[in-house]
Amino acid sequence: MKKRPAKPIIMTQNVLDIQDYLKYKNERDYVLFVLGVTTGYRAGDLVTLKVRDIREALRKNEFTILEGKKKNSKNIRERNRKPRTVEIIPKVAKLLKEYTKDRKDYEYVFKSRKGVNKHIGVQAVSNILKEAGEYFGLYDISAHSMRKTYAYKIYNDNDKDIVAVKELLGHRNIEETKRYIGLDREKYHQYSKSLNDFVR
Template sequence: MGRKRPAKPIVRTDQVLDIQDYLKYRNERDYILFVVGITTGYRAGDLVTLKARDIREALKKSEFTIFEGKKKNSKNIREKNRKPRTVEIIPKVAKLLKEYIRDKKDYEYIFQSRKGVNKHIGVQAVSNILKEAGEYFGLYDISAHSMRKTYAYKIYIESDKDIVAVQKLLGHRTTQETELYIGLDKEKYHQYSKSLSDFVR
């Protein structure tokens, strides 16, 4: 069995908008989840557990604060390693969220599973939804993790390729980790390889 290919960021704005439109017409939950994911850079595992009260609290402050971190085997290790990360809620997203949670009770998960209000959608289900949307537009290796990578890539481009800024926003230990994360190692390699064509007439 081959190694699982890493998720890719969606690097073009028109493709991000295409996927948004595709999800919007199919399922409001999936559309909102995607928009929140690509504008906050939170891990899908942290997003799917949000409840209506979390959103109402965030909207009051105009920012999200989530204790995020990769899941470990032990619950104690997981809790110890989780770090708070705060991001601004941009006005367009605030408006969408306000409308989306209007009729939801505080204890309800906002990204509910089809199994009922007391269950949230799983990360694998999010991956399946985004994979299908990506493939519809000819994009492959798109998964739940692509939302965070898309956020990171956009910040990288808009910050005039300030990899340190992206590193800090993602909470990575090194810039090398960040470059690898958003696929810049391959992008650089491709650019360097292209320059070799100068050697050939």
């Protein structure tokens, strides 16, 4: 069976509900989710952050992460990585400062429960968000939904500026960005709805 692509969380209220749900269950998951939807970084890049990375970002008021899609070979991934800089909004800066307050620089920010010096895995993040999404009747939510939610929010709140979203995500072309945030599906749905006029 083909895996269905992750969906963005379109409604702000749903994003806030999931935040509250995660905050109640586990602070780590809550902080990771907030960071994901406000930076648009891939979950695979976020889970490997160490406390020193957070402190450096807070000092500069921005993150710069070498991003790259996972490839079969580690060497290919390293060659295809490129830096992407994102501003840290004040509420998130405050949250991160508090969350890392008593932590050591060399620790992973988002620790796994399985080991002392291990970070949470992307699949575990997907499982956590899937459970949270389903609680609120949202399906096809995974770790990648954080990045897609970030992209959709920027698109929707900035006069549907697809070029800005493309640049912010580091995509090669606009068609990739449209598919990424589900605009094609949205458009097809609107076109199909107009056909209702044909039926009494």
